[in-house]
Amino acid sequence: MKETKILAIETSCDETAAAIVVNGRDVRSNVISTQIDLHTKFGGVVPEIASRMHVEKINIVIREALEKANMTLDDIDAIGVTYGPGLVGALLVGVVAAKAIAFSKNIPLVGVHHIEGHIAANYIEDKTLEPPFLCLVASGGHTHLVYVQDYHTYEIMGKTRDDAAGEAYDKVARAIGLPYPGGPKIDALSKEGNPKAFAFPKAMISDGYDFSFSGLKSAVLNYVNSAKMKGEELPVADIAASFQHTVVEVLVTKTIALAKEKGITKIALAGGVAANSGLRAGMEEACRANGFSFSYPSLILCTDNAAMIGSAAYFEYLRGARADMTLNAVPNLPLGKKL
Ligand code: KG4
Ligand code: ZN
Numbered sequence: 001m002k003e004t005k006i007l008a009i010e011t012s013c014d015e016t017a018a019a020i021v022v023n024g025r026d027v028r029s030n031v032i033s034t035q036i037d038l039h040t041k042f043g044g045v046v047p048e049i050a051s052r053m054h055v056e057k058i059n060i061v062i063r064e065a066l067e068k069a070n071m072t073l074d075d076i077d078a079i080g081v082t083y084g085p086g087l088v089g090a091l092l093v094g095v096v097a098a099k100a101i102a103f104s105k106n107i108p109l110v111g112v113h114h115i116e117g118h119i120a121a122n123y124i125e126d127k128t129l130e131p132p133f134l135c136l137v138a139s140g141g142h143t144h145l146v147y148v149q150d151y152h153t154y155e156i157m158g159k160t161r162d163d164a165a166g167e168a169y170d171k172v173a174r175a176i177g178l179p180y181p182g183g184p185k186i187d188a189l190s191k192e193g194n195p196k197a198f199a200f201p202k203a204m205i206s207d208g209y210d211f212s213f214s215g216l217k218s219a220v221l222n223y224v225n226s227a228k229m230k231g232e233e234l235p236v237a238d239i240a241a242s243f244q245h246t247v248v249e250v251l252v253t254k255t256i257a258l259a260k261e262k263g264i265t266k267i268a269l270a271g272g273v274a275a276n277s278g279l280r281a282g283m284e285e286a287c288r289a290n291g292f293s294f295s296y297p298s299l300i301l302c303t304d305n306a307a308m309i310g311s312a313a314y315f316e317y318l319r320g321a322r323a324d325m326t327l328n329a330v331p332n333l334p335l336g337k338k339l
Helices: 036-040 047-068 088-105 114-125 165-175 182-190 214-229 236-262 277-290 307-319
Strands: 005-010 015-022 026-034 078-084 109-113 133-138 143-148 154-159 266-270 293-295
Touching: 005 047, 005 088, 005 307, 015 047, 015 307, 026 047, 026 307, 036 047, 047 088, 078 088, 078 114, 078 307, 088 109, 109 114, 109 307, 114 133, 114 143, 114 266, 114 307, 133 236, 143 236, 154 236, 165 182, 165 214, 165 236, 182 236, 182 277, 214 236, 236 266, 236 277, 266 277, 277 293
Parallel strands: 005 078, 078 109, 133 266, 266 293
Antiparallel strands: 005 015, 015 026, 133 143, 143 154
């Protein structure tokens, strides 16, 4: 089988990343330069700082990805790049770098949707996974139930009406004094707490397939504020465990209910929140109980990386998708829109 080697670039948020992926599932290198330490002191991602850091790091990261894969640009068959959704200034750095390489080497350019990349992380992890399947995509900016009909056709069956799951994690973490990004910290702390200590609201749990996390977030913040006003010590581990228990129950319940209704028997997770230990365990158990297969990416492939973009780019490349030098960053790019 002919090897198609894709150099993939991802700069949609606070990770400058480049990877080499062969035939969509074989990762030869996956280099990530994270800016988390820079943004932590501001409590979240500062877009202008993110763009400037991407400019500083992009060439270094691309060179390292090629070196680690033992390749040069002459070995590369196509360039894949995230062009949305994300921070416009951050996306632009990756898009411009990708266009420059594609132009100077005269090789095809493929634009990739960031969320389609997250979903494709599952193809790297589980080499036998093929659509159709139902994917719960939960990240800092998205909470979507996506029906992946084939490698190019995505249908959003449910989504958050307000905060994304990761956003709720980050805001609750901040309220209980944990640094950005809060998701992994709450996940770790929740192991020391009682998940039943607080009965936080499970918004819309049996009402359709959309999500709402702002009521849950407000309930936690209200409790924290009133405890602080009374001068009480915060039971942070119990808050973390109860919050996580609530989020996981809502995510798992809706995913399984939708799968049953649609007659889908394959479930996958994607996005930064897919790294959550409670969500992985809860979904695994529910899938086993219902006889569904279950895929989830390894930790490094859950949060932003370029290998997942290289996988998604490959399947788009096979379809014949080609971007030209007019490719631009699209901060609110809708899922499933094809170039
Ligand atoms: O996919 P991602 O790296 O960036 C976006 O596209 O948004 O996701 C980042 C989000 C952050 O909100 C972070 O707190 C959350 O994923 N996250 C987690 C965990 N690891 C990362 N949330 C819960 N538990 C985790 N273990
Ligand atoms: Zn992401």
